[in-house]
Amino acid sequence: MPWSIIMLTMNKRGMAIASLSSVLRVRSQDDEIIVVDNRSSDGLAEWLRTRNDLVPIIGDVDLTVPQARNLGISRASNDDILFLDSDIDLKPHSLTKMAEALSDPVVGMVGDAAGIFIPEWIRNDTWGHDLPDGNYPGTNFIVGYCMGMRRDTIDLVGPFDEGFPRFYWEDVDYGVRVRKAGRSLVVVSEICYHHGHSTVSARWTRREISDVEKAGMARMLKKHEHDCPVWALVIANDASEEDISTLHRSLNEEHPNTILHVVSDVRSLPPWRLCFDGQWYPDHLYRRRCVFSAGRWVCSDPVVPQRDDGLAALTSPIDRRRF
Numbered sequence: 185m186p187w188s189i190i191m192l193t194m195n196k197r198g199m200a201i202a203s204l205s206s207v208l209r210v211r212s213q214d215d216e217i218i219v220v221d222n223r224s225s226d227g228l229a230e231w232l233r234t235r236n237d238l239v240p241i242i243g244d245v246d247l248t249v250p251q252a253r254n255l256g257i258s259r260a261s262n263d264d265i266l267f268l269d270s271d272i273d274l275k276p277h278s279l280t281k282m283a284e285a286l287s288d289p290v291v292g293m294v295g296d297a298a299g300i301f302i303p304e305w306i307r308n309d310t311w312g313h314d315l316p317d318g319n320y321p322g323t324n325f326i327v328g329y330c331m332g333m334r335r336d337t338i339d340l341v342g343p344f345d346e347g348f349p350r351f352y353w354e355d356v357d358y359g360v361r362v363r364k365a366g367r368s369l370v371v372v373s374e375i376c377y378h379h380g381h382s383t384v385s386a387r388w389t390r391r392e393i394s395d396v397e398k399a400g401m402a403r404m405l406k407k408h409e410h411d412c413p414v415w416a417l418v419i420a421n422d423a424s425e426e427d428i429s430t431l432h433r434s435l436n437e438e439h440p441n442t443i444l445h446v447v448s449d450v451r452s453l454p455p456w457r458l459c460f461d462g463q464w465y466p467d468h469l470y471r472r473r474c475v476f477s478a479g480r481w482v483c484s485d486p487v488v489p490q491r492d493d494g495l496a497a498l499t500s501p502i503d504r505r506r507f
Contacts (some may be wrong), residue, residue: 185264186214187279187332190256192249193270194222194383197231200270208237210274218259220252249328250344250354257338265338269329271379278375282332285370292337292367293359295326296376301356303409304488306401322469322489323369324413325359330376333362340365345403351384353400360404363413364441413441415489416472420448423476431474431481438486439471 189207193200207217218239221229223246232240241255253267264286266279285294300322326332341361348354359369384393416435420428428446435442467473468490474483 185283186212186216186262187264187266187283188256188260188262189215189217189266189268190253190260191217191219191268191270192222192252192256193219193224193228193232194387195224195226195228196270196383197224197226197228199379200228201231203268203270203272204238206273207268210276210279212279214262215279216261218256220247220256222247222252248346248349249351250346250348253354254343254346257343260335263335264332265335266330266332267328269378271382272329273377273379275375275377281372281375285372286332286334288368290368291370292341292362292365293326293331293333293369294372295332295369296330296371296373296378297327298323298359298369298371299325299327299356301325301360301404301408301412302489303405303412306405322415323359323371324363325356326369326371328355329378331355337362337365337367340367345407348403349396349399352397353404357404357407360408360412363443364411411440413443414439414471415443415445415469416474416483417467417470418444418446418448419473419475420446421476423448423481427476427481434481435472435474442471445470 189211191200191204191207204217204219211217216239217237218241219232220241220243221232222243223229229240229242232238232242239259241259243252243255247255256267257265264283266282268274282294285291301324302322341358344354345357348357362369388396418428418431423431428444428448432442432444435444467484468487471486471489472483474481476482
């Protein structure tokens with residue numbers, strides 16, 4: 185399927201042009217590139233207007249990131265939509281690999297990097313980021329600098345929440361909402377290079393950025409603290425589909441939006457995020473661990489998933505391929 189590629193820009197003309205050049209090199213004839221520019225003052229907006237291979241949207245008011253993303257969606261013509269920041273270089277195989285991941289109807293979002301939002305972790309500033317390839321157990325958001333999804337996911341979940349502050353957190357919120365809607369998030373690494381030279385730091389002071397981050401965190405906790413998806417590791421080699429369904433209903437009564445990672449020989453369980461190599465995942469990353477034994481479920485008491493040095497090792501890009 186062709187892509188609608190939506191890039192957000194704001195000044196940093198040289199880097200934005202270089203980033204767009206990498207996109208132009210890998211796009212197909214049917215892909216469209218929409219550039220939402222937030223009142224650039226360094227000549228970037230004027231350069232965008234000269235291009236007939238781009239669809240420029242030049243803002244005449246100061247847009248927040250959620251507003252800019254929604255504006256890009258309103259102009260998109262294709263069903264696969266990719267959001268990019270203007271400090272990335274796409275690799276030649278990137279669009280193909282992301283499209284392959286999105287071809288699975290269970291997958292709602294795909295991107296280069298992901299993270300874990302767990303309310304208890306946020307308060308201690310210990311949340312995970314840059315997680316391994318595939319559907320890692322705790323992944324519930326795709327980092328916004330490279331974030332792809334199908335239009336039917338947007339139709340299901342709705343637009344980006346424009347109640348969030350100027351920048352940050354809107355991607356975390358969207359990923360949690362996609363997980364709540366029952367769709368999976370997948371990391372496909374090595375599809376782009378992220379320079380990380382943010383336009384944010386060039387325009388706002390450190391204090392202003394900190395205030396925005398705190399406001400975004402407060403909104404996240406208000407929206408998702410009590411029903412943020414949680415994960416249970418389920419060892420179910422002898423359990424039937426009905427046994428697993430019964431467990432899922434029971435755990436959801438205790439905590440809504442419980443997602444099961446099932447180790448099982450039954451291969452028709454996509455609603456529970458079937459995971460054959462689940463035994464690799466440390467138990468402390470899950471809220472519950474349930475084992476089917478002698479015809480019944482034996483479950484551990486609920487716990488807060490722990491963030492430790494072990495998770496840091498798992499999230500190393502060098503070590504990703506072992507999973």
